Amino acid sequence: MVLGDLGRRITGALRNMANATVIDEEVLGSLLNEISVALLESDVNVKLVAKLKKNIKSVIDFDEMAAGLNKRRIIQRAVFQELCSLIDPGKPIWQPTKGKSNVIMFVGLQGSGKTTTCTKLAHLYQSKGFKTSLVCADTFRAGAFDQLKQNATKARIPFYGSYTEADPVVIAAEGVERFKKEQFDIIIVDTSGRHKQEDSLFEEMLQVSNVTKPDNVIFVMDASIGQACEAQARAFSDKVPVGSVIVTKLDSHAKGGGALSAVAATGSAIAYLGTGEHLTDLEPFETKAFVSKLLGMGDIQGLISK
Amino acid sequence: VFSFFKSLTSGTTINSEALAPVLEQMRLHLCEKNVAQDIAQKLVESVGASLQGQTKSSFTRIATIVRDTLTKTLTSLLTPNRRVDILRDVIAAKAQKEPYSICFCGVNGVGKSTNLAKITYWLLQNDMRVLIAACDTFRAGAVEQLRTHRNKLSALHEGSDRVVLYEKGYGKDPAAIAHDAIAFAREQGFDVVLIDTAGRMQDNEPLMRALTKLIAMNTPNLVLFVGEALVGNEAVDQLVKFNKALQDFSHQDHPRTIDGIVLTKFDTIDDKVPVDDTRANLSLLPFISLLPFLPSSYPLVFSCCGPDFLFSRVFSLLSFQVGAAISMTYTTGQPIVFVGTGQSYHDLKKLNVQAVVSALMSA
Numbered sequence A: 001m002v003l004g005d006l007g008r009r010i011t012g013a014l015r016n017m018a019n020a021t022v023i024d025e026e027v028l029g030s031l032l033n034e035i036s037v038a039l040l041e042s043d044v045n046v047k048l049v050a051k052l053k054k055n056i057k058s059v060i061d062f063d064e065m066a067a068g069l070n071k072r073r074i075i076q077r078a079v080f081q082e083l084c085s086l087i088d089p090g091k092p093i094w095q096p097t098k099g100k101s102n103v104i105m106f107v108g109l110q111g112s113g114k115t116t117t118c119t120k121l122a123h124l125y126q127s128k129g130f131k132t133s134l135v136c137a138d139t140f141r142a143g144a145f146d147q148l149k150q151n152a153t154k155a156r157i158p159f160y161g162s163y164t165e166a167d168p169v170v171i172a173a174e175g176v177e178r179f180k181k182e183q184f185d186i187i188i189v190d191t192s193g194r195h196k197q198e199d200s201l202f203e204e205m206l207q208v209s210n211v212t213k214p215d216n217v218i219f220v221m222d223a224s225i226g227q228a229c230e231a232q233a234r235a236f237s238d239k240v241p242v243g244s245v246i247v248t249k250l251d252s253h254a255k256g257g258g259a260l261s262a263v264a265a266t267g268s269a270i271a272y273l274g275t276g277e278h279l280t281d282l283e284p285f286e287t288k289a290f291v292s293k294l295l296g297m298g299d300i301q302g303l304i305s306k
Numbered sequence B: 001v002f003s004f005f006k007s008l009t010s011g012t013t014i015n016s017e018a019l020a021p022v023l024e025q026m027r028l029h030l031c032e033k034n035v036a037q038d039i040a041q042k043l044v045e046s047v048g049a050s051l052q053g054q055t056k057s058s059f060t061r062i063a064t065i066v067r068d069t070l071t072k073t074l075t076s077l078l079t080p081n082r083r084v085d086i087l088r089d090v091i092a093a094k095a096q097k098e099p100y101s102i103c104f105c106g107v108n109g110v111g112k113s114t115n116l117a118k119i120t121y122w123l124l125q126n127d128m129r130v131l132i133a134a135c136d137t138f139r140a141g142a143v144e145q146l147r148t149h150r151n152k153l154s155a156l157h158e159g160s161d162r163v164v165l166y167e168k169g170y171g172k173d174p175a176a177i178a179h180d181a182i183a184f185a186r187e188q189g190f191d192v193v194l195i196d197t198a199g200r201m202q203d204n205e206p207l208m209r210a211l212t213k214l215i216a217m218n219t220p221n222l223v224l225f226v227g228e229a230l231v232g233n234e235a236v237d238q239l240v241k242f243n244k245a246l247q248d249f250s251h252q253d254h255p256r257t258i259d260g261i262v263l264t265k266f267d268t269i270d271d272k273v274p275v276d277d278t279r280a281n282l283s284l285l286p287f288i289s290l291l292p293f294l295p296s297s298y299p300l301v302f303s304c305c306g307p308d309f310l311f312s313r314v315f316s317l318l319s320f321q322v323g324a325a326i327s328m329t330y331t332t333g334q335p336i337v338f339v340g341t342g343q344s345y346h347d348l349k350k351l352n353v354q355a356v357v358s359a360l361m362s363a
């Protein structure tokens, strides 16, 4: 997986430090620089990188460190703790409740992969035995309903939408009501792409949220996103209660660092990763498992479980 | 008197120690503006190299000199060295009884189809007849998306045959559809054929081969790479690999590669600064010195000149995080032909180089 590249760079930097004969401020400085470059190249937010660097520096005091103390271990632990807190929002991933209708609303920037991912997630829930449905509340994008309809038909998932109704709020309300009446377990609402700079689009999102009362709001983001990610992710979660993040297009070359910044901005965990254009290209994301994978080496794993 | 002035102006020699912290600050600044990490690095290195050993007057601060040099570097980077008039080229092709064809390519979801529709609008405003070739035969709804645009555009412009959709549904070979569409356009006297292709990841070899086949087989007059302003470090990789695939997978001596860039979603990147745009601003500065890192094999620089439609529209909104523009032009030396600034047909602009550079340099 692509985020793994970042892990390799970081463990490499740590290994370089382990090879140094004396650990002094200079060695720490170059370690932190290497890590910073790796993070920046992965599109992690510039300010987060600076903060991470500062935090690590602040816990390491060369003057106070007793000569006998293992500086390497202290530095390694500090690095990993900072990385963990970057990735892990410390909030469990939302799960649907059995025996009721769970409404999931998808939101995100234009073209991030919402419509495609909606069907993937619906397909996943359906294969787990949930009675699943899709609602197309995107009346803006040309061909949006056709797109969802064709995807849903292929995946054999009941769907709701309209070619004539122009108000997404109306469609969302009708669709959710219909599927609730028919006792569907999962109702996934797809919405138009939008961005924080356009207030009316954000207002529309809030209204769709108000009428559908989602149990979970999923923020979908593209792995290739750069520094704009943090501000956008924050704005979305300020407007609607984002509960999880899905990072798409990880089958690309992108290192997905923007995703880490989104976690920091929204305080929500990454639930799934999109890894292709096909129905089954969706992988669950486990923060803990990911962190240990990122760390790679066994002895370091011991460090963080403390 | 002379020696007095001399001692004032000769001042001190700029050494690397004095430069280093200023360059580092500049590098971080560029990263924050979303310039790809390694390009920010190379940019400040080239600024450093050009300043190293030069003398400066003792009155000027190093930071000011670095700023000025970087501003110049960025300006020449973004400034096209030659303008090609799409409309003029269309008319020239027409004299040969040939339709002028433009192929849109890029990764998934960046705005290829939408900006194709905006360019259709612009062409229709300029009295062209346009055929849209639906060569994304993969993504659900791709054909209906274009049909919806075609119908809307047709309603906006008199004569329903001025814009027509050429489609063969899903699952068919895109290269063959493009071929047939061009033949159809020739027969029916269309001025322009706009070829929409499916989004694809730059590392997906089968899909990159398919795109190369379409382009090699149909040799469109213009190959536009569509990228979004939101993209970060990936910008470089996308462009390099698209260009390389078009070279490597083609079996031609002179393969068609990317001629220009459409940078979309400019409206989605951070705070906007009002920029006063006039015709004068758009008359681009001469391309003074080709930077050493600009591949000289890409001499073509396009701009959508001529139409009052574009020039009269004030490119009034600009973002603070305009770094993707730098990453993309740096990578191929290709010009940004159009900028997408929203989701309606009017939201197609020309890049204002000075505005972008000042946004990049702003705090």
Ligand SMILES: Nc1nc2c(ncn2[C@@H]2O[C@H](COP(=O)(O)OP(=O)(O)OP(=O)(O)O)[C@@H](O)[C@H]2O)c(=O)[nH]1
Pocket (backbone or CB within 6 Å): A108, A109, A110, A111, A112, A113, A114, A115, A116, A117, A138, A141, A144, A191, A192, A193, A194, A248, A249, A250, A251, A252, A273, A274, A275, A276, A277, A281, B108, B109, B139, B199, B201
């Ligand atoms: N390679 C790849 N492509 C993806 C993935 N997820 C989505 N896509 C593609 O990305 C493009 C945009 O996806 P959509 O689902 O239409 O995006 P959206 O967020 O619904 O777009 P709007 O509704 O216009 O905002 C399509 O070409 C999808 O096939 C992924 O994980 N990998």
Ligand SMILES: Nc1nc2c(ncn2[C@@H]2O[C@H](COP(=O)(O)OP(=O)(O)OP(=O)(O)O)[C@@H](O)[C@H]2O)c(=O)[nH]1
Pocket (backbone or CB within 6 Å): A110, A111, A141, A193, A195, B106, B107, B108, B109, B110, B111, B112, B113, B114, B115, B136, B139, B142, B197, B198, B199, B200, B264, B265, B266, B267, B268, B339, B340, B341, B342, B343, B347
């Ligand atoms: N805000 C904004 N949105 C844009 C712009 N250009 C395109 N979009 C939106 O981006 C989304 C994706 O656009 P498409 O034109 O479908 O992208 P595409 O590259 O053709 O996508 P695929 O064919 O699936 O790869 C749509 O919601 C568009 O409305 C722009 O300049 N600004």
Ligand SMILES: [Mg+2]
Pocket (backbone or CB within 6 Å): A114, A115, A116, A138, A141, A144, A190, A191, A192, A193
């Ligand atoms: Mg959609």
Ligand SMILES: [Mg+2]
Pocket (backbone or CB within 6 Å): B112, B113, B114, B136, B142, B196, B197, B198, B199
């Ligand atoms: Mg498209």
